[in-house]
Amino acid sequence: MKIKYFFALLVASLFFFGIKSAHAQDLGLPYGGLDDFIVPCTCTIGFVNWEVFAPLYISSDIPEAGALNVPITPTAFADYYLTSGMYALGDEEPIGAGCFIGVEPYCFPLPAEGLVTPFTGTSPAGFF
Amino acid sequence: MEYKKIFIRRSLFALGISSLALVSPVLAASSGLTISQNLSLGAQNPAVITLQQILNSNPATEVAQNGPGSPGNETNYFGLKTQAAVMAFQSLHASQVLFPAGLSSPSGFVGPLTRSALNNSAGVIISSGNTQIQPTSTPVSSDPLASYRVTPAEQINIYGSDQNIHSIQQDISNTINSALASHTAPNINFQKYKSLLTSVVISSATHTGQAGSTITIGGRGFLSTNNIYIGPNFIIRNVAADISGTLSFTLPPLPVGMYDLVVSNQNGVSNSTLLVVQGQNPISVSITSVSPTPLHFGSAVTLTGSGFATSGNKVVTTFGTIDNASSTDGKTLTFTFAPDQLKGIAAAGKGTKLTPMGIQVINNNGYTVQPTQVQLGL
Numbered sequence: 001m002k003i004k005y006f007f008a009l010l011v012a013s014l015f016f017f018g019i020k021s022a023h024a025q026d027l028g029l030p031y032g033g034l035d036d037f038i039v040p041c042t043c044t045i046g047f048v049n050w051e052v053f054a055p056l057y058i059s060s061d062i063p064e065a066g067a068l069n070v071p072i073t074p075t076a077f078a079d080y081y082l083t084s085g086m087y088a089l090g091d092e093e094p095i096g097a098g099c100f101i102g103v104e105p106y107c108f109p110l111p112a113e114g115l116v117t118p119f120t121g122t123s124p125a126g127f128f
Numbered sequence: 129m130e131y132k133k134i135f136i137r138r139s140l141f142a143l144g145i146s147s148l149a150l151v152s153p154v155l156a157a158s159s160g161l162t163i164s165q166n167l168s169l170g171a172q173n174p175a176v177i178t179l180q181q182i183l184n185s186n187p188a189t190e191v192a193q194n195g196p197g198s199p200g201n202e203t204n205y206f207g208l209k210t211q212a213a214v215m216a217f218q219s220l221h222a223s224q225v226l227f228p229a230g231l232s233s234p235s236g237f238v239g240p241l242t243r244s245a246l247n248n249s250a251g252v253i254i255s256s257g258n259t260q261i262q263p264t265s266t267p268v269s270s271d272p273l274a275s276y277r278v279t280p281a282e283q284i285n286i287y288g289s290d291q292n293i294h295s296i297q298q299d300i301s302n303t304i305n306s307a308l309a310s311h312t313a314p315n316i317n318f319q320k321y322k323s324l325l326t327s328v329v330i331s332s333a334t335h336t337g338q339a340g341s342t343i344t345i346g347g348r349g350f351l352s353t354n355n356i357y358i359g360p361n362f363i364i365r366n367v368a369a370d371i372s373g374t375l376s377f378t379l380p381p382l383p384v385g386m387y388d389l390v391v392s393n394q395n396g397v398s399n400s401t402l403l404v405v406q407g408q409n410p411i412s413v414s415i416t417s418v419s420p421t422p423l424h425f426g427s428a429v430t431l432t433g434s435g436f437a438t439s440g441n442k443v444v445t446t447f448g449t450i451d452n453a454s455s456t457d458g459k460t461l462t463f464t465f466a467p468d469q470l471k472g473i474a475a476a477g478k479g480t481k482l483t484p485m486g487i488q489v490i491n492n493n494g495y496t497v498q499p500t501q502v503q504l505g506l
Contacts, residue, residue: 040504065321087329
């Protein structure tokens, strides 16, 4: 429970205090990838999705498969909301914990490499 | 006496020829290769043979290249290949067949307008009871799409990368659903999916266009030489990436419709992305309302808007895509919302946790401009 509240507070702070700089180094690690699969984090306070990217590129040209936590708020750039089938490009904070699925008392964490910041843009969905 | 016999024989002979000359046009007129009834998918009668023969007179509308339905092997069954050939014909003759009916995309239904265009596109020679077709439409040598057709040597599985990604989706979905059902933590190992990943990735592309327009594709893993597949049957060969790593090509005069764009090179085959080839007067696709609200897993959903196609609408939601949704009036679209990855969560939940979700529609007319946001109760 404490982890969920901490995560919710972190997410809220990212949006309440705003982005002071557009510089990538201030916002986290650059990432890019094909958004394949989305699951809502039903046990996490607030609106967060757990999203699988395959391939996923984080500060590297080597493709991997992995997941990122994505707050459900408009992104800074078109097409403004991540949807499965879109290619996303932006910054992510390397905070892995935070997504819990299920229903109380059976809430379980899903593994993620980071938290997507609003500094993200997407392609129009055209896949799947 | 002998002269009389010769005269009579010659007279009879001349009479026969003149009779034949009189009869033949009558025969030709009454037995003309015309389609006089409406035809649609599933029909089974001799008129379908005539339909296939007319379609096969133009390589751009061939029913099949070999086997049943191919030139010389026409059948009396109106199947999916015949329907596809009819739709290609309707696209090529859109100004005669579609626009007068207020349509912008082919239907595959052979009604009065399509019949008239088909009947005018082929002449007939009748000889010894067999029907021959004298095509008056475009001969083979001037097929505008000849240079874009995939040859047997170029055939590949353009969906290989998509299939790998779908298998990753299914595996993770099954893992999560099983864990939730047994009240245990899902154990997900991403490393095992590494071998399924492609290094050729389309990240962005022009998604709608008309013949002659420029299509641009952005992504990763493009080389100095790339082939771009437009569906499994058409190809743009040897496209070089420009200085920014982008691929561009001029859209050939393909029939109106949705096509899967895929890039293939020595690194592999990319994921696919949809390209909608539009007609001269494309209809915009829009969603004005969604019901019910909020949605729930398993809901029968109705979208209200415009530009929906009779069939083949692709409904893209945040949590998955519904293929081939249908619309009877172009203004309402119905489908059932039940993506696999939400099955376990929906079963565990009470439907009271609301989460935002986006919905878009893609069809032969184009794309909705932006996702419509709705609430989903899990």
